[in-house]
Amino acid sequence: MLKRIETHHAIAIRYLALPKRGGLTMEQIATEAGVSRRAVYDWLKDPLFDRELKKEIVRQTTARLPEVMESLTDAVLTDHNAAAAKLLLQVNGMLTDKVEVETKVSGDVDIDALRERIKQAKGRGV
Structure with missing residues (x-):
């Protein structure tokens, strides 16, 4: 589990947040970040990385x-x-x-009388 976002994470996040990953494959993004493709896929499962990726997507889309x-x-x-x-x-x-x-209730409510009124209303199809 990641403790903080480092430069190689930020590089991957920048590309992953772009529409269609900026036209790059996962392999190319990994190369840009200086890591293996497997590392990028592992990061995608990490809660901190996922949260930062979503924040970057929001930042990039807010202007539009x-x-x-x-x-x-x-x-x-x-x-x-x-x-x-x-x-x-x-x-x-x-x-x-x-x-x-x-709801507004004034005074005591007669529950039995209320149930009877509901029963009568149901009988009339209300």
């Missing part, structure tokens, strides 16, 4: 988020894509899957 949002908006408007519309609203905090229920 405006483009992503624009294309998402285009998909909603031109393709009438409902899934894209839902995602766009969620990203902007205008739609949530969260359901909030507020």
Whole structure:
């Protein structure tokens, strides 16, 4: 298990975080990092390496988020894509899957009477 990210790890992370690994094979990435291909595959299983790789992917993609949002908006408007519309609203905090229920109880609740009302409602198909 890695204790810290060293230069050869950072070199591999830089290439692995690129789309299509920057056009390099795993062998080429290993060569650039000065290690064996097996070492790179082993690093991919390491929690610290994995966490740093994900951080680098986020860093590299953050700059392109405006483009992503624009294309998402285009998909909603031109393709009438409902899934894209839902995602766009969620990203902007205008739609949530969260359901909030507020209950107000005043005084004592007669549980038996409440159960009877539920039973009656079920009988009516409500």
